[in-house]
Amino acid sequence: MSIEPVDFKVRRISSPGASAAGAKLREAFVNGLAHVAARGATLVAAGNSEPPALLIQRGMAYRALSMPDGRRAIIDIYIPGDIVGIDDAVLGRVNHDTVAAGKLGYRMLSAAAFGALLVDPDVAACAVRLMGEGRRRTDRHMAAVTRLDAHGRMAGFMLGIYDRLRRRELIHGRSFSLPLTQDQLGDHLGMTMVHVSRTLRRMRESGLLLVDRQMIIILDVEALRRAANGLADTLKPYPADRGFA
Amino acid sequence: MSIEPVDFKVRRISSPGASAAGAKLREAFVNGLAHVAARGATLVAAGNSEPPALLIQRGMAYRALSMPDGRRAIIDIYIPGDIVGIDDAVLGRVNHDTVAAGKLGYRMLSAAAFGALLVDPDVAACAVRLMGEGRRRTDRHMAAVTRLDAHGRMAGFMLGIYDRLRRRELIHGRSFSLPLTQDQLGDHLGMTMVHVSRTLRRMRESGLLLVDRQMIIILDVEALRRAANGLADTLKPYPADRGFA
DNA sequence: CGGCGGATTGAAGGGAATCAATGCTTGTGG
DNA sequence: CCACAAGCATTGATTCCCTTCAATCCGCCG
Numbered sequence: 001m002s003i004e005p006v007d008f009k010v011r012r013i014s015s016p017g018a019s020a021a022g023a024k025l026r027e028a029f030v031n032g033l034a035h036v037a038a039r040g041a042t043l044v045a046a047g048n049s050e051p052p053a054l055l056i057q058r059g060m061a062y063r064a065l066s067m068p069d070g071r072r073a074i075i076d077i078y079i080p081g082d083i084v085g086i087d088d089a090v091l092g093r094v095n096h097d098t099v100a101a102g103k104l105g106y107r108m109l110s111a112a113a114f115g116a117l118l119v120d121p122d123v124a125a126c127a128v129r130l131m132g133e134g135r136r137r138t139d140r141h142m143a144a145v146t147r148l149d150a151h152g153r154m155a156g157f158m159l160g161i162y163d164r165l166r167r168r169e170l171i172h173g174r175s176f177s178l179p180l181t182q183d184q185l186g187d188h189l190g191m192t193m194v195h196v197s198r199t200l201r202r203m204r205e206s207g208l209l210l211v212d213r214q215m216i217i218i219l220d221v222e223a224l225r226r227a228a229n230g231l232a233d234t235l236k237p238y239p240a241d242r243g244f245a
Numbered sequence: 246m247s248i249e250p251v252d253f254k255v256r257r258i259s260s261p262g263a264s265a266a267g268a269k270l271r272e273a274f275v276n277g278l279a280h281v282a283a284r285g286a287t288l289v290a291a292g293n294s295e296p297p298a299l300l301i302q303r304g305m306a307y308r309a310l311s312m313p314d315g316r317r318a319i320i321d322i323y324i325p326g327d328i329v330g331i332d333d334a335v336l337g338r339v340n341h342d343t344v345a346a347g348k349l350g351y352r353m354l355s356a357a358a359f360g361a362l363l364v365d366p367d368v369a370a371c372a373v374r375l376m377g378e379g380r381r382r383t384d385r386h387m388a389a390v391t392r393l394d395a396h397g398r399m400a401g402f403m404l405g406i407y408d409r410l411r412r413r414e415l416i417h418g419r420s421f422s423l424p425l426t427q428d429q430l431g432d433h434l435g436m437t438m439v440h441v442s443r444t445l446r447r448m449r450e451s452g453l454l455l456v457d458r459q460m461i462i463i464l465d466v467e468a469l470r471r472a473a474n475g476l477a478d479t480l481k482p483y484p485a486d487r488g489f490a
Numbered sequence: 491c492g493g494c495g496g497a498t499t500g501a502a503g504g505g506a507a508t509c510a511a512t513g514c515t516t517g518t519g520g
Numbered sequence: 521c522c523a524c525a526a527g528c529a530t531t532g533a534t535t536c537c538c539t540t541c542a543a544t545c546c547g548c549c550g
Contacts (some may be wrong), residue, residue: 065384065387065388067476069475071474073388075385075387087373087376088377090370096384107357111532118366118369118373124366125335125369125373127373128331128335130335131332131373131376131380132331132332132335132376133336134335138380139308140310141322141387142318142383142387143317143320143388145308145320145390146318146390146434147317147432147435148326165440187392188391190391192506192507194506194529194531196529197529197530198506198531229313229314230313395538426497427497428496436538438497439538439541440537442499443538
């Protein structure tokens with residue numbers, strides 16, 4: 001579990017639809033040092049009083065909240081192009097951990113540097129938009145955990161990741177890699193590892209999706225959307241969203 | 246758990262309502278027309294493509310996400326001094342309803358007017374802080390719904406409201422009015438109305454709290470905090486936070 | 491008074507947790 | 521190169537929390 005700064009080249013993708021403020025944000029991140037983290041590495045630990053903001057470039061990360069008795073909840077999951085911890089950088093002192101789900105490439109911006117960026121009103125508005133998008137995602141997940149059973153939650157989750165990856169054009173087919181253990185899936189969806197396993201088996205048997213190791217293959221999108229009870233419908237036809245990768 | 250040194254940076258950010266930018270925000274709301282809504286009134290409906298931002302002044306409101314089959318989840322609950330829908334005003338088109346929990350007094354700011362305010366970088370930074378505080382609240386609630394049983398969720402919820410009201414000096418004793426039906430409580434905590442009733446009875450019988458109609462009386466704060474499994478602990482000693490009321 | 495939304499309580503069933511054993515990968519060191 | 525341990529996944533048996541269904545009650549209001 002090490003976090004080491006490295007220097008890998010990042011291909012600069014011009015984002016046609018991206019705003020000038022978005023470009024500025026992205027630039028600030030990319031001018032910094034590139035980091036890689038191994039699976040399981042804690043990028044930002046609970047209690048950090050000056051949490052940085054992160055730009056995920058490769059791999060996935062998650063934000064987890066732990067309880068005294070050892071149980072934990074995984075609140076949100078991040079894919080390449082996501083910016084993590086905008087509000088944390090502004091508010092200071094986080095109470096959750098940010099963890100690399102698999103091998104991770106990312107950029108980091110200190111709380112101070114990030115705060116300085118917000119002086120630009122366009123950048124600040126962009127930050128509000130980004131936070132808003134994150135909140136909509138967690139709102140849906142909240143509704144899923146609150147009101148759906150294991151089957152529906154799993155369906156909604158898988159479709160959610162699938163849609164996000166597609167919108168960002170990180171995948172084009174029906175399969176993707178999901179670097180989460182079933183234990184972590186359970187912590188995200190509010191069930192035990194055992195029940196995650198059973199649920200996935202049931203979905204495989206009914207032809208909804210396949211899981212091999214950490215590869216997910218979506219087989220029946222429509223059935224999955226039905227199972228998610230409207231919580232995984234794309235509300236509007238997003239234009240290709242390249243995020244900030 | 247060790248005693249940590251006081252970090253005065255926390256003070257700087259923990260009372261957004263007190264900052265100059267906060268005053269400006271508040272002023273913009275208060276210059277508008279005061280509105281009153283009856284219990285159950287929908288303030289902002291799902292599908293609204295130009296959602297306004299709201300400042301709650303009296304009563305409580307909540308944000309709810311409904312599913313095609315009629316089930317719904319209540320995502321968050323707002324008390325006087327809260328600003329609702331900052332990100333919605335910026336992003337446009339909401340997919341949730343904002344509803345008056347009881348008789349409600351509030352101010353409204355159109356999406357356009359709110360967007361104009363964000364041009365001031367201090368106001369924008371303040372908006373980011375406010376959204377961040379809201380997210381921390383929902384993060385905890387997410388963890389509760391994901392990992393606690395009915396008893397723990399109820400304890401955490403009651404303490405959460407209690408603490409927020411106290412921090413904002415809206416109450417001073419151990420009782421408060423909660424204008425939610427048990428049905429709505431269930432939609433927030435992820436259980437049925439029936440089980441809400443049973444859970445409240447159990448808590449009454451074990452001397453944790455009393456519920457009469459919509460008055461809540463907290464009897465055993467410590468026992469409630471234990472039941473909430475660390476999710477209802479005040480992470481930092483907030484100075485009195487008057488919000489924007 | 492009658493109706494209605496909300497709350498309470500009982501009985502029965504089901505979904506998920508728990509307990510426990512086993513198998514499968516992967517990585518590490520002898 | 522193999523042995524072995526550790527982490528992850530699978531599966532069965534049992535328990536229990538919560539839902540569902542249903543009946544009743546209560547306070548409130550037209």
